[in-house]
Amino acid sequence: MFVTVKDIVAFMEGIAPGKLAESWDNTGLAIGDPNQQVKKVLVALDPLDSVIDEAIEIDADMILTHHPMLLFKKINSITKNDALGRRIYKLIENKIAALSAHTNLDIVKGGINDVLAELIGLSNVEVLEETWAEELRKIIAYVPESHLDRVRDTMCAAGAGHIGNYSHCTFQTMGEGTFLPLGGTAPYIGKEGVLEKTAEVRLETIAPIGKMPNIVDAMKAAHPYEEVAYDIYPVEQKGKKEGIGRIGDLPQPMIFSDFALLLKEKLGLDEIIRLVGDPNEQITRVGLCAGSGVEYMSAAKKQGADVYLTGDLKYHEAQRALEMGICVGDITHYASEVIIVPVLVEALRKEAKETGWELEVVTSKVNGQTFWTI
Incomplete structure (x- = not known):
């Protein structure tokens, strides 16, 4: 093909x-x-x-x-x-x-910064600085009890109701719905011109905004009513989050000079690595941003990093690292990203x-x- x-x-x-x-x-x-x-x-x-x-x-x-x-x-x-x-x-x-x-590959999970963290052998890896969060919406549908399971499962299969490692996260309450079918309708329940009262379930869940159109279409297809009553609301909480840089822990503490030799080996660097800080400093927690990411050095320090790895380090930035009390390894823009x-x-x-x-x-x-x- x-x-x-x-x-x-x-x-x-x-x-x-x-x-x-x-x-x-x-x-x-x-x-x-x-x-x-x-x-x-x-x-x-x-x-x-x-x-x-x-x-x-x-x-x-x-x-x-x-x-x-x-x-x-x-x-x-x-x-x-x-x-x-x-x-x-x-x-x-x-x-x-x-x-x-480019920066999307820097930021995404499994991208350059995760590859670098894995190469070094870091564990408990986290995002250094959040740059993007998925917008969520709450969707509420009113469903006859007879079709509750069908509508819920269909909506969740389309992407609704996912929180962390859990799926089918919904809430439901019983209530009474009313409607009056007008001329030309073909109601699933009731008769034309007669006010109908029926037991319904208020089914609510959350979903990413980008998946909402497919979820609505799936809900309508599984719902028995000719006209489906539903609401969609913005919510404050966010869904999946992504960010630049990573921070994590070494398997065991190392002194800075030994860690630098490990970097040379892992990255295949024949040239000299420029280093800032005490060569005998004990390194346990590592912050990093492949390419040119010295602007995230402060974030790494705040999150407990003993050393920060990036490329394109300048003279005054190195001075600032010394003032902050964080070791820095300039592993070059190229070697950190290739x-x-x-x-x-x-x-x-x-x-x-x-x-x-x-x-x-x-x-x-x-x-x-x-x-x-x-």
């Missing part, structure tokens, strides 16, 4: 929903025809010139990256007079689509196998680490 650009976009949306991305981000499909067939995908961290050349060389139809093609700046023109323009031209001329999952590439490759290959896609998924051979040391 052949696969299209929009199929892969939909697959990535399932892994890292675009709604999680920061407002300033340019995640998603940047270049390409959604209906174009894709036979080969190249997965890399960045849409570099060398990566695009690699895609052309292997005859790839699509590039999937973490960092976006159109990163943070507004484009007023596309010409071959600048690097970005030349990249865009090259992709379009070779009919290569460009798709990225770990997601094999995860995406494996996920795409698994999806292709399970769905019967005729798709080859290739890991980029380009080393995009911009720094080197002597």
Whole structure:
């Protein structure tokens, strides 16, 4: 079965929903025809010139990256007079689509920060700073007792009534409903022109706002009445929550210098890791944000982190870490994020196998680490 650009976009949306991305981000499909067939995908961290050349060389139809093609700046023109323009031209001329999952892949459960936390061996992992929470609605339906189980089960199957690890979370109270069928109606109970009084159950539950249309449709399909009485209300509490960064515990305490050596091994870092803090400091709790996330260092400290890991650390930020009394490891932007590439490759290959896609998924051979040391 052949696969299209929009199929892969939909697959990535399932892994890292675009709604999680920061407002300033340019995640998603940047270049390409959604209906174009894709036979080969190249997965890399960045849409570099060398990566695009690699895609052309292997005859790839699509590039999937973490960092976006159109990163943070507004484009007023596309010409071959600048690097970005030349990249865009090259992709379009070779009919290569460009798709990225950026801050949404940082934030989502199972994304880059969780991969980094797992690589280090952290347990009791939690979100460092919440950035998104699912809006909930309460839905109340009035159902004859004879159809209560059917309506409740149908609504819950459509996504209602889930709280934590529990499903079918509802509340019900008995009452009496009244209605008068007017001319041209076909009432399930009662007769046209006669006021009907019947025992009904007030069935109430909560659900994510995005699932509410399907829940209402399912409820109406399972309900016996010609016209269904129901109410939907906003609620203060939130549902599923996501956030940037992670914090967790090491299996056993380590001194900072030994922990740094562990990081070099786990991340495959040949270059020097820049460190801030006492090398003999005992490390138990670790906060982290892959890429460039020094702005969450204070949040890590407040939540008890002994050390904070990120990339792109600046001089005065290092001074502030010393003042705060938290150790910091600059594990580089590239090394902290490139770990997601094999995860995406494996996920795409698994999806292709399970769905019967005729798709080859290739890991980029380009080393995009911009720094080197002597």
